[in-house]
Amino acid sequence: MSTIVMSVNAGSSSLKFQVFRMPEEEVLTQGNIERIGLEDSIFGITVNGKKLKETQHIANHGEAVKILMDKLMELKIVNDLNDIDAIGHRIVQGGSYFDHSVKVDEDVVSKVDELAALAPLHNPAALVGYRAFADALPDCVHTFVFDTAFFQTMPPENYIYPLPYEMYLTDKIRRYGAHGTSHKYLTHRLAEIQNKPIDEMNIITCHLGGGASIAAVKNGRAFKISMGFTPLGGIMMGTRCGDIDPAIIVYLFRKYHYTPDELDDVLNKKSGVLGISGISSDTRDVEAAARDGNKRAILTFDIYVSRVVETIAGYYGLMGGADAIVFTAGIGENSDFIRRNVCKRLKCIGVEFSDQRNKEMRGREGLISTDESKMKVYVIPTNEELMIARDAYKVWKHEHNVE
Numbered sequence: 001m002s003t004i005v006m007s008v009n010a011g012s013s014s015l016k017f018q019v020f021r022m023p024e025e026e027v028l029t030q031g032n033i034e035r036i037g038l039e040d041s042i043f044g045i046t047v048n049g050k051k052l053k054e055t056q057h058i059a060n061h062g063e064a065v066k067i068l069m070d071k072l073m074e075l076k077i078v079n080d081l082n083d084i085d086a087i088g089h090r091i092v093q094g095g096s097y098f099d100h101s102v103k104v105d106e107d108v109v110s111k112v113d114e115l116a117a118l119a120p121l122h123n124p125a126a127l128v129g130y131r132a133f134a135d136a137l138p139d140c141v142h143t144f145v146f147d148t149a150f151f152q153t154m155p156p157e158n159y160i161y162p163l164p165y166e167m168y169l170t171d172k173i174r175r176y177g178a179h180g181t182s183h184k185y186l187t188h189r190l191a192e193i194q195n196k197p198i199d200e201m202n203i204i205t206c207h208l209g210g211g212a213s214i215a216a217v218k219n220g221r222a223f224k225i226s227m228g229f230t231p232l233g234g235i236m237m238g239t240r241c242g243d244i245d246p247a248i249i250v251y252l253f254r255k256y257h258y259t260p261d262e263l264d265d266v267l268n269k270k271s272g273v274l275g276i277s278g279i280s281s282d283t284r285d286v287e288a289a290a291r292d293g294n295k296r297a298i299l300t301f302d303i304y305v306s307r308v309v310e311t312i313a314g315y316y317g318l319m320g321g322a323d324a325i326v327f328t329a330g331i332g333e334n335s336d337f338i339r340r341n342v343c344k345r346l347k348c349i350g351v352e353f354s355d356q357r358n359k360e361m362r363g364r365e366g367l368i369s370t371d372e373s374k375m376k377v378y379v380i381p382t383n384e385e386l387m388i389a390r391d392a393y394k395v396w397k398h399e400h401n402v403e
């Protein structure tokens with residue numbers, strides 16, 4: 001008998017969903033509700049490869065869930081709301097509380113609420129989404145899947161900052177990371193491709209999208225992640241600066257008397273690819289400008305590539321070697337230009353790069369190093385929704401005593 005599982009990613013004004021038949025992992029439908037709360041909210045859903053799009057006022061997440069459920073029945077994806085057995089909700093920040101996905105109860109909700117201070121844009125919005133689904137579907141098994149959980153296996157030397165130790169104890173300031181669901185998916189998928197047990201996976205996974213992070217995975221478990229206390233840390237991103245000398249922040253406060261919100265805006269929304277290029281946060285626009293010889297566009301890629309290279313090479317050293325590098329997300333899956341420039345500089349750690357394979361690889365799975373390369377380099381499109389659905393299905397099976 002099949003089980004119907006939905007993965008949900010709720011933001012402050014959006015709600016992404018994907019419905020699976022498990023254990024077959026068949027996608028029945030997927031879609032996105034955007035601009036919730038505005039007059040012209042957009043409801044988009046794809047069924048049998050056909051995209052439907054409707055514009056209407058959707059006042060809040062509760063209404064969005066009601067419209068979604070009605071649509072699922074109208075399209076005969078389910079006959080009855082009770083056909084949905086489990087829902088996996090993506091939660092960005094699980095702090096040190098959660099090292100795996102859990103069935104939601106009052107205690108879990110209150111911990112996620114408490115952690116809102118560490119993810120003010122994400123955790124409260126996800127809880128609003130969860131409550132809307134819990135009201136509509138009280139009998140279905142609700143599971144929280146945390147973006148930070150995969151990184152709870154990191155050794156302390158890789159998550160404690162060299163600040164006064166009390167700040168770690170009292171204020172819980174430490175590296176939590178993010179994109180954990182994606183890095184875990186890549187690890188599991190590559191193990192399948194290479195036909196290896198998970199605990200033999202020693203790899204470096206690069207999630208390069210608007211947000212970007214690089215993870216070191218040792219013996220199948222997270223060993224280090226470039227994102228830090230928040231998703232602002234690590235490598236350079238679309239609009240985020242990544243790691244910078246912390247004294248710059250103190251200097252800017254003193255010099256310009258920024259408010260915390262203003263400075264947060266500079267570091268999160270005006271830096272990175274957008275900040276250096278002055279053109280766009282989208283690497284496609286900046287690549288076009290670089291091809292036309294725009295000096296700041298060229299500099300943007302020089303900095304971007306240098307950050308990625310130093311992180312990969314650093315993690316190689318930290319782990320005492322690795323067997324493979326994986327690229328994913330918008331840039332990692334599509335930009336042969338960035339992949340080539342990164343890989344060219346990684347000969348020192350055994351990368352023999354195939355220009356031909358790289359050029360042909362776009363948005364699909366495959367090898368971009370040569371067959372002889374000591375270090376294998378792959379492109380694997382990430383699938384966070386499937387990972388969330390797998391975890392929700394696991395919790396559902398546990399609840400129903402199914403093997």
Ligand code: ADP
Pocket residue numbers: 208209210211238281282283284329330331334335
């Ligand atoms: P996020 O979900 O973090 O916003 P995505 O993984 O969707 O990010 O990645 C979006 C980014 O991927 C875009 O901002 C763009 O920079 C980059 N991107 C997408 N397609 C291409 C492409 N064909 N070539 C280069 N960069 C691309």
